[in-house]
Amino acid sequence: MTVFLASAGFGLITAAVLAVAAVGFTLQFAVTDVLNLAFAAVMTAGAFVAYWINQLGVSIWLGLVVAMAACSALSVVLNLVVYSPFQRRGSSPITIVIVSLGMALIIEFGIEAIVGGVNVSYTMSQGHTFHLGGLILTSVQLVIIAISVVVMAFAHVLLRYTKLGKAMRATAANRSLARNCGIRTDRVITTTWALTGALCGLAGTVFAIDIGSFGPASTDLFVVLILAAVFLGGPGHAYGAMLGALLIGVATEVSAAYIPPDYKYVVAFAALLAMLAVRPSGLLGARA
Amino acid sequence: MFRATEPTGRTPGIPAGRSRGWTAAIAAVALTGGLAACSSTPSGGGTGSGALVFADVAPFSGPDAALGPTYLVSCEGTVNAINKAGGVLGHTVSCTSADTRGDPADAVPAVGSMLSRTHNLALVIGCTSDEASAVVPIINSHKTVMFCMTGQSEFDHVHYPYFYRLVPPDLAESYAMTVIAKNLGYTKIALAFGNDIGSQTFVQPALRAIAKDGMTVVANETLDLNATTFRTEAEKIVLAHPDAIMTEALGSADATLFSEIKQLNGGKMIPVIGTSAAISPAFFQAAARAVGASAFAAAFHADNLVTATSGPAYQAFTQALLAVKGKVANAQTGDFSTYFTAPGAVHLYDGMNLAALAMIAAGSTETAKWQPYITTIGDGVPGAVVVNSFAQGARELKAGKKIRYIGPGGPTSFDSFHDSPGIFQIDTYSPSGAVQVSGNISAAQLRAVGG
Numbered sequence: 184m185t186v187f188l189a190s191a192g193f194g195l196i197t198a199a200v201l202a203v204a205a206v207g208f209t210l211q212f213a214v215t216d217v218l219n220l221a222f223a224a225v226m227t228a229g230a231f232v233a234y235w236i237n238q239l240g241v242s243i244w245l246g247l248v249v250a251m252a253a254c255s256a257l258s259v260v261l262n263l264v265v266y267s268p269f270q271r272r273g274s275s276p277i278t279i280v281i282v283s284l285g286m287a288l289i290i291e292f293g294i295e296a297i298v299g300g301v302n303v304s305y306t307m308s309q310g311h312t313f314h315l316g317g318l319i320l321t322s323v324q325l326v327i328i329a330i331s332v333v334v335m336a337f338a339h340v341l342l343r344y345t346k347l348g349k350a351m352r353a354t355a356a357n358r359s360l361a362r363n364c365g366i367r368t369d370r371v372i373t374t375t376w377a378l379t380g381a382l383c384g385l386a387g388t389v390f391a392i393d394i395g396s397f398g399p400a401s402t403d404l405f406v407v408l409i410l411a412a413v414f415l416g417g418p419g420h421a422y423g424a425m426l427g428a429l430l431i432g433v434a435t436e437v438s439a440a441y442i443p444p445d446y447k448y449v450v451a452f453a454a455l456l457a458m459l460a461v462r463p464s465g466l467l468g469a470r471a
Numbered sequence: 472m473f474r475a476t477e478p479t480g481r482t483p484g485i486p487a488g489r490s491r492g493w494t495a496a497i498a499a500v501a502l503t504g505g506l507a508a509c510s511s512t513p514s515g516g517g518t519g520s521g522a523l524v525f526a527d528v529a530p531f532s533g534p535d536a537a538l539g540p541t542y543l544v545s546c547e548g549t550v551n552a553i554n555k556a557g558g559v560l561g562h563t564v565s566c567t568s569a570d571t572r573g574d575p576a577d578a579v580p581a582v583g584s585m586l587s588r589t590h591n592l593a594l595v596i597g598c599t600s601d602e603a604s605a606v607v608p609i610i611n612s613h614k615t616v617m618f619c620m621t622g623q624s625e626f627d628h629v630h631y632p633y634f635y636r637l638v639p640p641d642l643a644e645s646y647a648m649t650v651i652a653k654n655l656g657y658t659k660i661a662l663a664f665g666n667d668i669g670s671q672t673f674v675q676p677a678l679r680a681i682a683k684d685g686m687t688v689v690a691n692e693t694l695d696l697n698a699t700t701f702r703t704e705a706e707k708i709v710l711a712h713p714d715a716i717m718t719e720a721l722g723s724a725d726a727t728l729f730s731e732i733k734q735l736n737g738g739k740m741i742p743v744i745g746t747s748a749a750i751s752p753a754f755f756q757a758a759a760r761a762v763g764a765s766a767f768a769a770a771f772h773a774d775n776l777v778t779a780t781s782g783p784a785y786q787a788f789t790q791a792l793l794a795v796k797g798k799v800a801n802a803q804t805g806d807f808s809t810y811f812t813a814p815g816a817v818h819l820y821d822g823m824n825l826a827a828l829a830m831i832a833a834g835s836t837e838t839a840k841w842q843p844y845i846t847t848i849g850d851g852v853p854g855a856v857v858v859n860s861f862a863q864g865a866r867e868l869k870a871g872k873k874i875r876y877i878g879p880g881g882p883t884s885f886d887s888f889h890d891s892p893g894i895f896q897i898d899t900y901s902p903s904g905a906v907q908v909s910g911n912i913s914a915a916q917l918r919a920v921g922g
Contacts, residue, residue, distance in 0.1 A: 186706060193702035295532060299540075299800070301753050302723040304760035309734055319706070319735055394699045396726035396761045400533060404697040439703035445666040445695040447703075 188317020190440040191433060196324050198432025199331035200390050204405070205412040205424035206338050207382030211258075213355040213419035214375040217266050218276065220283040223406035224290035225261070225380065226387030229254040230397055231294060233388040234303055243307045243392065251384035258380025259373060261286065287406070295399040302398040305391065327389050334382065338421045341378075351375055355419060404448070408435075411455050417465025426466055431455070523564045523836060524589050525550060525823055528582055528606060529597035529620075530573035534667065534696040534722025537753035538815060542597045542620070543568055544799050545816040548791040549823040549861075556862035559830050564593070571602040573667060578602035582609055593836060594618070594826045596819045600641065600669030607634055616842055618822030620815050623672055630888055633838075635845065637818040637880055638776065639892035642676035646921040647774035647895040648717050648744050649680040650912050653920070654897075655772070657714035657742070661690035663704065663728060665720035673746065677717060680920040689713050694720045694728065705731035708741070715742040719749065726757035733762045740766050745773035747898075752809040755904045764902045771900055776893040777911065778817045779879040785811075787860035788820055788879040806904040818893075821878035825849050828864040828876055849883035849891070851875030 208222050232253045233246035269282055310322030320328075342348040350371045353361040362368045390405065391397045412431045416423025431451050438450035462468070527546050531539035546566040553564050569585035571578035578601070586592065586609070595610050595617035603621035610617050611631040619626075619634060622641030626634065652660055660681050664670040671693070681688055689711035692704040705728055708716060716732075718725055725745075733740050740762060748754070750773055758767045779785040789811050796807050810816045829844035830836050848864070851857075855875040858864040867874045875882075883891040895912040 186703070186710065189706045190703040193700070193706070196702070197700060292532075301537070302726055302757040304726070304730075304757070306760075312734060312737070321734060390699065394723070394727050395730035396723040396757050398536070398723050400536075401699065401723060404695075405699055436703050440707065443693055444701070444704045445693040445698075448695070448698070 185317050186440045187437065189319055190436045192315075192318035192320060194433030194436035195318075195429075196320070196327060196393060196432075197436055198429045199328045200386065200393050201405075201408055201412055201432050202331050202425050202428035203334050203382060203389060204386035204409050205416070205428045206334060206421050207379040207386060208409050209413045209416070209419055209424040210338070210351070210382075210421055211375060211379035212413070214351050215262065215266070215372050216270070216276070216279075216358075217262070218280050218283065219261075219266075220280060220406060221261065221286035221290055222383055223402035223409065224287040224294075225254050225257055225383045226390060226405070227294055227397075227399060227402045228257060228290060229384035229387030230391035230401075231298060231303075231399075232384070233391065234305060237305050237307070243305045243388070246305075247385065247388040250388045251381040254384030254387065255377045255380035258376045258383060262373070262376045291399055291403075298399060302396045302401075304396045307392070323392060327393060330385070330389060334385070335425055342421060347371070347374065408448075408451075411452060414465055415455050415458060417468030420465065420467045423465055423467035521562050521591070523559060523562045523591050523593040525564060525566050525594045525596060525826075526585055526589060526592055527566060527568040527597050528578070528585065528595050528602070528610075528617075529568070529571060529599055530601055531568065531570035533572040533574065534665065534720075534724060535573040535599065535601055535669065535748075537721065537751050538573075538599055538620070538748070539568060539570060539597065540753075540799060541751055541810060541813050541815050542819050544792060544795060544810050545819045546596060546823065547795040547799050548788075548793075549820050551794050552787070552791040553824075553827050553861050556865055559827050560834070560836060562591075562836060564827065571599075571606070573599070573601040573669075575602050575605035575668075578606050579609065582606045586610075586613055586615075591836075593830070593838075594823065596620075596822060597815075600672055601667055604668070607631055614838055616826060616838060616845070618819055618826070620819065621669075623668075627888065627890065633842070635822065635885070635889040635891075637822055637883060637891050637893065638814060639895075640890075641672040642921065643892065643917060644746055644774055644895075645673045645676035646680050646917045647912050648673075648677060648746065649684055649686070649920045650895075650916045651744050651772050651774060651897055652681070652686060652715055652717070653684055654910065655715070655742070658686050659689045659712065659714045660686055661692070661708045661711055661713035661716045661741075662688060663690075663692045663694055663708065663716055663718040663720060663725075665696045665722075665724055666693050667696055667721075669748075670719040670721070673717075673719060676921075684920050694724050696720060696722055696724050698724070699727075700731065701728045702731050702735070704728065705735050708732060709735045713741060715744055717744045719746040721748060721754065723757060725749075725754070726761035729758055729767065730761040733766065740770040742770045743772070745771065747773060747775045747814045749773045750775050750809065750898055750906055751813050752806055752904065755806070755809065755900055759902075759904065764904070768900045768902045772909070773898045774895050774912065775812065775898040775906075776814050776818070777881060777896045778812060778814070779881065780812075780908065782859070783863075784859035784877060784879045787862070788817065791820065792816065809904060809906055812898065812906040817878075818880045821876070821880040821883070824861045824864070824878055825876055825883075827861055828858075828868065828874065831865055831868045832874070846885045846889075848874055848876050850885055851882075 229250035233250040236246035237243045354368045354371045412427035416427030434451045435447045439447040527542045529539035550564040569581040598619035600621040611633045690708045830841040832844040833841035855873040858874045885891045897910040
């Protein structure tokens, strides 16, 4: 029981980090129509930006803000220079996916060329360790969970109550119709890249804080977890991504308590496949 | 920098009229292919006509990315010393590299590419346990001599004529770790090994040796090296209350595991016994940053092959490596002196010197002619003069003398499978990352646990 509770707690932390990334990824996908497989590589870039700031003796939390800004700018540039020209030429979605895969490799190897194959860690304290029943969490992990909750609330408020959020939803639903209704979809898309890029930088930094030691290839598997969370919840659905992240995060950690832990992702993906067999559009997606 | 970019070829032109979607797809695939090729670019730059090439076939990316640069430091240092001493039969020597990413699936095309683009390839070094099973047969069929850093037991009894190794089989290293645990008085052991081939090979011999020595395995966790956290695995280990953890999980895995164990264990590290692969600047730096240098140094022991720490062979070796300090890409991490005791750096240095001296002894760079001299020079013949460096050996050979090369890795004794296992010592780190020898492991101790 102790291991179960502890692993469930660990799953919450994994889910918190995953949720930030998954919400950013799914919003980006829904509005821009780009399944951006370079998302995790940009996360890594953000983690290293925060690391470099941190190495200057600056708090990692300030580094996090700089990473958000850097990834926001990088994502906008990525769209303007790479994805947008392909989309303007009418490239098929699979082409864009392959282009994004190429960009993921360019960014990852670019980072590796700069920092080498070494793993690094932030200079920071993990704070106090709290034992809550069977749960074992540090104050930094509680902060990560709090950040995740704030991001979820932000996404909710943005999409429900703001003009931009409504424009994003309209653009996601039907870009041509939205444009005909007077929505400046190009501006909405650029803003979406900026916003989701910032979320990407946030996710990258909290991911690196969470795992303790990271390198250029640390997010290689994480991008698969992001995809799993997004498709489990229903692609393009922010709330679905949150739910998917929670299920994937908890399932991987709890399963590791009872089976050989190198199979923990197998369990999560088996559950994903089973669920998609029943509901192909995901938990919160429209029924087929 | 010694790493240079190899031309990756041009993308063929695309006929007009093809759909734009296909154009983009082909461009993207070509881009991806180009990147993959970039990951295995040679390090030596232009080889020039007549220059001999030593190829470092090892991981430069992925979880075991620290291994390739370590071997490359050794290679660049060795060839620099060889060239300063006049080269080999009028040839200069250079290094190239192929990034296996620590994965057989990536290693095979990387080696194929390296073999096809490298002229005057004289020797292959590296071939770790991660990729040896896949690449050794290929290199062997290419009739190229290789000095490999694999301990995999399959090479104990399968004869590849061009395969040599100066390291013991992995099971011996598992026994050495068990001896360390016993010497330190531990009775409850947790195992935490990565799920890569190179790490998993230690597990079964360790389980047998621990049981035979009367100790208990209280946890046995296999760590997915691509995983981002090991909290649940760490919690299971902490709850099992081990006296020590035996581990090899390279990349960021061990550092992350140590950090999470420390957190879950009330801020205290559990003693760790690592393999010789943990003796590298990159490993120390990652672990020290994750849990604190002092905490890590106080809790850590590792087995390592006995290597010289003084004397003429050590002097020549350290001078060779120091000559390339700061000049090898991806090898500028932490305390450079750690390379002086890194098993790969030491033993591959010896292997390359043996090969170069064998060529001079044979008076030929044709593999068939110089290969037999590896054993002759390594094991020695009656009346041979002992030499401790390439320069010294080349001088003695020119003077018409027979030589026996004894480098910083100690004397060799090749068996019929070209294995020359060394003997073990126990290493620790100082908080600054310097490697310290805290004891030795005798052959009798290994036999006692191994049977």
